[in-house]
Amino acid sequence: DAKTTQPTSMDCAEGRAANLPCNHSTISGNEYVYWYRQIHSQGPQYIIHGLKNNETNEMASLIITEDRKSSTLILPHATLRDTAVYYCIVRVGAAGNKLTFGGGTRVLVKP
Amino acid sequence: DVKVTQSSRYLVKRTGEKVFLECVQDMDHENMFWYRQDPGLGLRLIYFSYDVKMKEKGDIPEGYSVSREKKERFSLILESASTNQTSMYLCASSPWTRANTEAFFGQGTRLTVV
Numbered sequence: 036d037a038k039t040t041q042p043t044s045m046d047c048a049e050g051r052a053a054n055l056p057c058n059h060s061t062i063s064g065n066e067y068v069y070w071y072r073q074i075h076s077q078g079p080q081y082i083i084h085g086l087k088n089n090e091t092n093e094m095a096s097l098i099i100t101e102d103r104k105s106s107t108l109i110l111p112h113a114t115l116r117d118t119a120v121y122y123c124i125v126r127v128g129a130a131g132n133k134l135t136f137g138g139g140t141r142v143l144v145k146p
Numbered sequence: 147d148v149k150v151t152q153s154s155r156y157l158v159k160r161t162g163e164k165v166f167l168e169c170v171q172d173m174d175h176e177n178m179f180w181y182r183q184d185p186g187l188g189l190r191l192i193y194f195s196y197d198v199k200m201k202e203k204g205d206i207p208e209g210y211s212v213s214r215e216k217k218e219r220f221s222l223i224l225e226s227a228s229t230n231q232t233s234m235y236l237c238a239s240s241p242w243t244r245a246n247t248e249a250f251f252g253q254g255t256r257l258t259v260v
Contacts, residue, residue, distance in 0.1 A: 069248075076254075077253060077254070078150075078236050078238070078251030078252050078253055078254055079189070079236070079238075079249075079251045080251070081248035081249065081250075084248070133179070133191065133194060133204075134179075134191075134238075134249055135191065135205075136181075136188050136189035136190075137188060138188050139188065
């Protein structure tokens with residue numbers, strides 16, 4: 036699975052959009068981009084995933100660049116409950132669904 | 147609501163003890179996983195299983211074994227617990243499918259070996 040690079044931490048203001056970048060320059064054609072988050076003292080929670088096209092669900096939007104070497108997770112209106120570590124994961128969408136977690140981005144939403 | 151349940155939230159064991167960490171999922175998922183999480187090291191995969199009685203080593207299997215006798219249950223076994231196995235242990239499950247799916251995680255078991 037391709038390796039990802041994320042900033043170690045970032046702050047954002049409550050009510051504003053939070054844009055979380057992820058670099059995956061070695062991604063191959065059959066690898067998907069996944070985002071999970073982990074709120075303190077809880078297990079990771081799935082947010083969204085995509086292959087080429089931008090994706091949106093009730094939690095977030097995922098913007099993938101045309102060359103697929105980077106992506107951005109957008110939390111449209113950050114709340115204090117969005118404070119968490121956010122993981123960007125790239126993996127082949129085949130058997131096993133094994134996830135390899137990197138260091139993630141620690142996001143602090145401030146009032 | 148989908149659920150992955152880990153038997154204990156907190157556990158304290160002595161060095162040398164045999165420790166069982168249990169995980170049960172109610173979603174009829176084929177895949178189950180055990181991770182450990184340590185400060186500065188993130189989540190690391192210990193073992194995973196694609197089916198009953200099948201298991202595959204993850205990135206850090208040393209000192210651990212697993213058992214999957216029933217589809218819904220995946221046990222992590224520390225044959226002889228050591229202090230360096232003090233950690234947060236997380237279980238996850240996902241369905242077997244060629245389409246992309248999410249993995250569901252339990253709340254974690256914080257194990258302290260003294």
